[in-house]
Amino acid sequence: MSAKEILLYSAGLDSFPAWHYLGKPEALFFDIGQRYCSQEYRAIETLRRRWDITLTTSRELNLTAWERPDGIIPLRNLYFAMLASHRADVIWCIGVKGDHTADKNPEAFAQMSTFLSTYAGREIRIDSPFWDMTKTEIVRWYLDQGLPVEDLLNTFSCLNPGTSPFHCGRCSACLRRWISLVNNGITDAKFQTNPWEWDEVQSYYLTAMHDGTYPDHRAEEFFTALSTVGVDA
Ligand SMILES: [Zn+2]
Known part of the structure; x- marks a missing residue:
């Protein structure tokens, strides 16, 4: 049996093209009480209706206490990887070329994969398909597929x-x-x-x-x- 895959998804400008790029995998959205949650829900619903995205919404974790004034929630991706590892063996979390967030870069993901595999007792991989592409190149890839501009504009990515x-x-x-x-x-x-x-x-x-x-x-x-x-x- 091949490893089950899941995409951490927020209907953002990275994760929506990633859903296409990865062949439309099952998607998982974390509502952790982020301040821009309602706008994300709107984008998720619009794109789900238009693209028939198989999506689970999780409200099992609330991190509002740790959201900084600039909207960053430290360790967010680490929490997400842990919770996603209950559901899948391959976890796609969308980082892009040049990302240097402490918990979102190729080295961090390699470490998380090792850590989670050890404690889950099975092989877990957390990775991004876009480490070699900038956001501009991701948008270009999306447009090159003939996918609609309208849906890029339907994504939401604001803190x-x-x-x-x-x-x-x-x-x-x-x-x-x-x-x-x-x-x-x-x-x-x-x-x-x-x-x-x-x-x-x-x-x-x-x-x-x-x-x-x-x-x-x-x-x-x-x-x-x-x-x-x-x-x-
Ligand atoms: Zn903004």
């Missing part, structure tokens, strides 16, 4: 939308979303405010992208995106 159905335009996830879409010619994504006008673009990202804090490919995509809106990088 701080408030009660609005629209992306905030002022968080790291929005900035990355905008870059990957605009670099693929998609300029009509809705944001509450323009991501390129977010304070941190000037006060943090431009400097960090120039001084090597970020990998070259990420800086290049950032500068390319800014040039499309006339921001001098």
Whole structure:
């Protein structure tokens, strides 16, 4: 019997293309009380109806106490991997090229696989199919399949939308979303405010992208995106 696979899914700009890329596996969504949960539910429902996605929603864990002001929940992927390991042997958790989050990078996933295999008493693999692709390249792959732009725009990936159905335009996830879409010619994504006008673009990202804090490919995509809106990088 082949190992059972499951995709950690949030109807985001990474996990929705991943569902296609991986051949439409069973999907698992964790409602851990994240502040942008209701927007994620909306995106999940829209895409589930349109694509007949086999999806389980889990509410077995509440991490609201540990959500930081910037929306990051430390160790989130470690909790997810543990809970998903009850359900499957191969756990797809979508990281992309250049991700350096402590619990979402190739080394961390290799360590988690070893750790979980030891304690579960069977082979567990946690991995991402996109370690060699940037978000921009993932969007390009998706479009190259002839899949609809409309559904990319139906995805949700924002850490701080408030009660609005629209992306905030002022968080790291929005900035990355905008870059990957605009670099693929998609300029009509809705944001509450323009991501390129977010304070941190000037006060943090431009400097960090120039001084090597970020990998070259990420800086290049950032500068390319800014040039499309006339921001001098
Ligand atoms: Zn946002």
